[in-house]
Amino acid sequence: ELLNLPYRSDRDLSEDDFAAMAKALAAKGPQGVILTGIHEGPYIGNFIYDQGKMSWVRAKKVGGDRSGTGDVFTAIVSASVVRGESLEQAVQKASDFICRVMAYTEELDLPHNAGLAFEEYLTTLR
Template sequence: MKKIAVLNDLSGMGKCSLTAAIPVISVMGVQACPLPTAILSAQTGFPSYYCDDYTDRMDILMDEWQKMDFHPDGIYTGFLADAAQADKAVDFIQRFKKKETKVLVDPVMGDDGEEYPIYTEELCEKMRMLVREAAVITPNITEALLLLYGREKMHTEWQKISGFSGEELLKYVQTIGSLLTEKFDVEAVITGISHEEDGAKYISNLICKKAAQTWVTTKKEGGSYSGTGDLFASILSAGMVKGTDTAASVQKAVNFLAKGIHDAVEEGTDRNEGICFETYLYELADVK
């Protein structure tokens, strides 16, 4: 069975990070091998939570895996709390990545034109190092701009695009996608692009390769929910090690998330609790 090493935190509440990645990767027929970066009582969107930082224990876990001659088919990095953790992720890739290892990096740094409290320019530079090791990256627009330009110019660019029409925004994202693929020599999936067309609201994702760009779009329902990015990236990482085309994986992720979001809206689920995805996990499995 193929294996993916997943570097992310474990949050008891919130259906994100490892609690999202493990069931998704597993049901898709790939073994998820978690390397926790922190243990939290609940994800950080909740008003109160406890966090046990694992940065100083990540080396110990990596050393033990090396003793076992561990060779993952894929490596997936998600939320990293600071530059020190990002440095550990870089070290992990340098230790365990082989020529055939598929790396997916979700460069979690911000959203909606604002960087997260964890953001520093040092963290961003480490993320750029990770991105250069990846086969696929999954930034939102904010994170794409941070990777390209850093914090100051990201804010300048965000002010510029805030008044764009839907069509103007999509064209702008295509330009950003081309810049990402050229600068980092990577396949980029720019996620969660919210726009309107003829009065209807949509969410789009742009798949950017050097020779082509592909849009995958669905109607928008509800707001922002914890863990949707983790679920999305997990589906892509499992598909990647199985040789699935990225566009097919993105479409599968979009269909899967749409159903879980719909149920969360119907139930009135708080955004911090995440979406109702468990019922639809079976749809991710390959039927033989």
């Protein structure tokens, strides 16, 4: 809705489509844009547009959708950028963290609406 485009599944979009969307969003004010949760077979991708530079961060899919995953991802990216890391570094850190925590959460067999069991991994964020 931010761009007044009809909904299309990420499976129906090309890299050019992601680039066009990210550029259009950046034109509205932010210097950096992250398009998250892009399904790519056994991977989840994050498309990054940072002041004209485009890149991808991909991670192996672990488990299903869980409440709070986006909140944790956003918190890590925001804190990392404030600390001076590049947007790509911040997304990589958040993606790696979510992957580790998802594997642990799946091991615990927690219900999907219980969110992520991330507390034991907070000290790994530096």
